[in-house]
Amino acid sequence: MARLHRLLILVAAAPLLRAAEPIDLDYKTDKLDYLGYTFQKAYDPKATEWTLEARKDGALIYTFGQAFEPAHLRFGLVKLLRGESKQIAVEVYSGGAHCCANYWIVSVDPNFRVLLDTEGEFHD
Numbered sequence: 001m002a003r004l005h006r007l008l009i010l011v012a013a014a015p016l017l018r019a020a021e022p023i024d025l026d027y028k029t030d031k032l033d034y035l036g037y038t039f040q041k042a043y044d045p046k047a048t049e050w051t052l053e054a055r056k057d058g059a060l061i062y063t064f065g066q067a068f069e070p071a072h073l074r075f076g077l078v079k080l081l082r083g084e085s086k087q088i089a090v091e092v093y094s095g096g097a098h099c100c101a102n103y104w105i106v107s108v109d110p111n112f113r114v115l116l117d118t119e120g121e122f123h124d
Helices: 002-019
Strands: 031-034 037-044 049-056 059-067 073-078 087-093 101-107 113-117
Touching (some): 031 073, 059 101
Antiparallel strands (some): 031 037, 037 049, 049 059, 073 087, 101 113
């Protein structure tokens, strides 16, 4: 049922996304600084996995997915909402036998908000 809700929301948002600039997520970038937030790939040797961490003033505030390779973490700035600031789009490909790609859209202006999380649920 949750997948159906995600699909319906994406279909409803499609006209808005087509009007926005293209989403070009970069797998080569390891770090992005934007409006006081840092998004950076991080390796966990215990779990032998990579994640993308969001930090503010050095403090960890959010972790995006798990991947076996750093190239499976893609992220970049996109302009999806009205206003002057951009949003951060994230794609994490899990790999493995039960592989999936999960997506996040995050706004950091005026504060950190997860707008879309296909791994978990949608937020307002």
